[in-house]
Amino acid sequence: MQKKRKETAAAILVLHGPNLNLLGTREPRIYGRETLAQINARLQAAGHRRKVDVRCFQSNTEGALIDRVQAARDEGVRFIVANPAAYTHTSVALRDALSAVAIPFIEVHLSNIHAREAFRRHSFFSDIALGTICGLGSQGYDLALGIALDRIGAR
Ligand code: DQA
Numbered sequence: 001m002q003k004k005r006k007e008t009a010a011a012i013l014v015l016h017g018p019n020l021n022l023l024g025t026r027e028p029r030i031y032g033r034e035t036l037a038q039i040n041a042r043l044q045a046a047g048h049r050r051k052v053d054v055r056c057f058q059s060n061t062e063g064a065l066i067d068r069v070q071a072a073r074d075e076g077v078r079f080i081v082a083n084p085a086a087y088t089h090t091s092v093a094l095r096d097a098l099s100a101v102a103i104p105f106i107e108v109h110l111s112n113i114h115a116r117e118a119f120r121r122h123s124f125f126s127d128i129a130l131g132t133i134c135g136l137g138s139q140g141y142d143l144a145l146g147i148a149l150d151r152i153g154a155r
Contacts, residue, residue: 009053012148013077013103014043014141016058017065017085023110031110032137039138043081043145050154054145062087066097073101079148080105081141088113088123095124104151106144109134 024035040056047054057068112135113120126132133140
């Protein structure tokens with residue numbers, strides 16, 4: 001008798017950079033009142049409805065984010081939604097990690113980085129991202145995840 005192969009759910013990684021653990025209390029006028037836990041729970045529920053495992057990871061450390069991106073390839077993660085936060089404007093290393101694993105990703109920012117200080121206008125990620133969503137608050141994550149789910153063919 002043929003053994004039934006156990007199907008593993010497709011996975012999407014949601015990556016949050018430094019200080020996003022403080023969402024809810026961090027400059028709510030700019031970043032809103034929702035906590036990261038609330039955002040992640042919503043994304044995971046949306047993934048669950050389409051049988052996709054949404055893995056959320058936040059770190060305040062550049063190396064930990066890089067390690068998580070590298071691990072994503074070994075785990076077979078099919079798509080990444082990334083808010084590199086302040087590393088958006090500084091991190092060649094995190095950009096290189098995303099290039100290296102060659103997993104398609106969407107860059108998300110809660111705030112409109114083009115309507116703030118000049119140093120936020122440059123992103124090390126936008127030119128290698130599938131696309132960028134910014135200025136739409138936490139809804140940007142939902143939109144990015146919806147696109148990611150469509151792209152990987154989740155039903
Ligand atoms: C951010 C924008 C960045 O400039 C900032 O450093 C962040 C959050 C956003 O989501 O709006 O930490 O990525």
